[in-house]
Amino acid sequence: MARKERKKLGDLLIEAGVATADKVGEAAAAAKGSRRRIGEVLVEMSACSDEDVARALGKQFGLEFVNLDRPEGLNRVNKKLLTDDIIKKYLILPLDEKTGNTMRILIHDPMDLDALTALQFRLNCQFEKFITSRTQLRSFIDNGGSAQGLLNKMSVVTDSVTRTRDSSVESSRDSSRDASRDASVDRESVAKIDEGAIKIVDRMIIQAVTNRASDIHVEPMKEFVRLRYRIDGSCVDITPSIPKKLQGSVLARLKLMAGINIAEKRIPQDGRIKFTVEGSPIDFRVSACPSVWGESVVLRILRPESARIGLLNLGLQQDTLDTFNRVIRRPNGIFLVTGPTGSGKTTTLYSALNDLNRPDRKIITAEDPVEFSFKGINQVQVREHIGLTFPIILKSMLRQAPNIILVGEIRDREVADIAIQAALTGHLVFSTLHTNDAPSAITRLIDMGVKPFLVASSIQAVLAQRLARILCPECKVPDTEPDPRMLRLTDISPEDVARGTIMKPVGCPKCYGTGYKGRRGVYEMMIMNAEIRDLAFQRSTVSKLRGAAVRAGMRTLLGDGKIKVLKGETTCDEIAKFAQSDMAS
Secondary structure (H helix, E strand, C coil), X not given: CCCCCXXXXXXXXHHCCCCCHHHHHHHHHHHHHHCCCHHHHHXXXXXXXXXXXHHHHHHHHCCCXXXXXXXXXXXXXXXXXCCHHHHHHHXXXXXXXXXXXXXXXXXXXXXXXXXXXXXXXXXXXEEXXXXXXXXXXXXXXXXXXXXXXXXXXXXXXXHHHHHHHHHHHHHCCCHHHHHHHCCCCCHHHHCCCCHHHHHHHHHHHHHHHHCCEEEEEEEECCCEEEEEEEECCEEEEEEEEEEHHHHHHHHHHHHHHHCXXXXXXXXXEXXXXXXXXXXXXXXXXXXXXXXXXXXXXXXXXXXXXXXXXXXXXXCCCHHHHXXXXXXXXXCCEEEEXXXXXXXCHHHHHHHHHHHHCXXXXXXXXXXXXXXXXXXXXXXXXXXXXXXXXXHHHHHHHHCCCCCEEEECCCCCHHHHHHHHHHHHCCCEEEEEEXXXXXXXXXXXXXXXXXXXXXXXXXXXXXXXXXXXXXXXXCCCEECCCCCHHHHHHCCCCHHHHHHCCCEECCCCHHHCCCXXXXXXXXXXXXXXXXXXXXXXXXXCCHHHHHHHHHHCCCCCHHHHHHHHHHCCCCCHHHHXXXXXXXXXX
C-alpha cells in the first residue's frame, strides 16, 4: 500500500492562517538559495512565529504539540529521567513517566533523524515523540523552568538588588565614600569592596541582559546614583536607585572588571568586560566619563546575535532589499551607510558582510572598536596610541589583495581619499558616515575636501537609516481614532488610513508594559545615476541631489516609515521622531 504523502509545511501554515501564500513562496525561494529550511526563513522574515512552525510540523509528522507556556505543558516535564548534559546536548525534554522500554520526549525538529537515532542508541530505549517550538524548549532549559521563568527571574533579581542595596546601606561604612574621593585607591583596597556592591553590579548586569537592554547607564547624582537601562532605544529608570554610600565601591568594581585604571578619575577611559549570563558569555564595552558628582559609566551590551539577524530581518522593503543585494555584489565602488550614532549602521554592514562571507572572497575590516568577531573575516582593531590608525591599516589592507574592505567610519579626508582609491582600483568598499540622510553624504565628503569628480565616480549607493520601535505583536490593537496631527506629520492622508491598518500600543507582560518589543530599520537608499553624478560634480546642493534621487525612485525615510505605520508595524509617533512632512502645519 502506498504511503500517504505528507503535506508541505508551507501549505499547512497557509491553511492555519498564520502565513500568506506570497510569504511562503518568498521564503521557499530564499530557503532554496541558502539551503535552509523554509520554517527557519519564515520565522526570520517575521512571517509567522516559531510556535506556528512547530504546530505545523506537528501536523505534518503526526506529533502532539506541547505548550511550555501553559501549566498543563509544564507539569508534564520530568527532568529526572535524563541528565542535564543529555538535555542540553540534544535539546530535548523527557515527559511524564517512562513506560517499559518507551520514553516520551519533547523535541523541536522531527527531521533531525541522526541526532534522534544516536540518542536512541545511547539510551537503549524507544521514543514516543512530542513537539514544541525551539524557542520554548531553549527558554525552559536555559531558565531551569518555564518559558515564563525569564519574567519571574527579572522580579527575583530586582528584589535581590533591592535587598542587597538596603542591607548594604545599613552595614556599609563611610569608608566607601572616602575611597571614592581618594585618587590613590589601589587594587588591594578594591579587593575589600563591600560585598553588597559586588552583588549589585552582578545583579544589575543580569537584569539588564534579561530585560533586552542595549546599554546600562550608571550616573552619579548629588544624593544618589541613578541606574537606567536603554531598552529598544529608550532609557528606562530602574528603581530603587543605588545608594550614594555605595557609589565609590560600585564604580571601582565596574572599572576593575573593565580592566581600566581605577585611580584615574580625571579623564575619560574605555574598557571591556566579559560576563557570563545564563551560561552565555556576553561582552560589554565600557566607557567612564568624569562628571560633577562622580564618574558616569556606560556599559554597551554586545550581543553577537544582534549582528547576525540576516538581511531579510533588517526591515528593508522587498524592492529596496533587491537593490541592496545587487549593490553589495558589485565588483568595486563604495557603499555608504549613514545615520546618527545608534541607528544600526554597524548591524546593517555586518549583515551584508555575513551574507558575502564565502571561501572564495577575502574580506578585511578596519574598526574602532571591533565589536563582534566573524569566522573567515580578517578584522583589524584601530589602536591610535601605538600609531595603528585608519590610514595606516587601509594602506596595509591594499597590499593584502582583498576583494571587500570595510572601513568602520570615514572621519576625515585622508581616510576618504584612501577608501576612494581602493574603490577605483577594483575593491568593494563598505563604510559609514554621520549624516542625516542619503544625499547629504555626497556634500559631506566634498566638504571634507574630497574632489567632486572622485566622489561622483566612486560612490555606488548610499543607504540612510534610523531605528523605530516595533509594536508588540501580543498586545497591539487597531487605532480607530488616530491623532490627525501625527498623521499630517507623517504625511498619511485619510485615503491612506482607509487602505491601511494603523495600530496602537497597549502594553502587556511580554513587552514589560511598554507596548513595543524590538526595533526595525527605516531606510532610504540612493543609487547613483548619471544625473546625480553630474550634480555631485557640480557641487550641487542637498535639495537638488534629493530631488534627483526621488525622481530616480528613491523612497525617503518618511516614505518608508509611512509604509510601516500603515502595515501596523509601528506608530506615527515613532516615525515622527526622525522624519516629518514639510507640508505639516
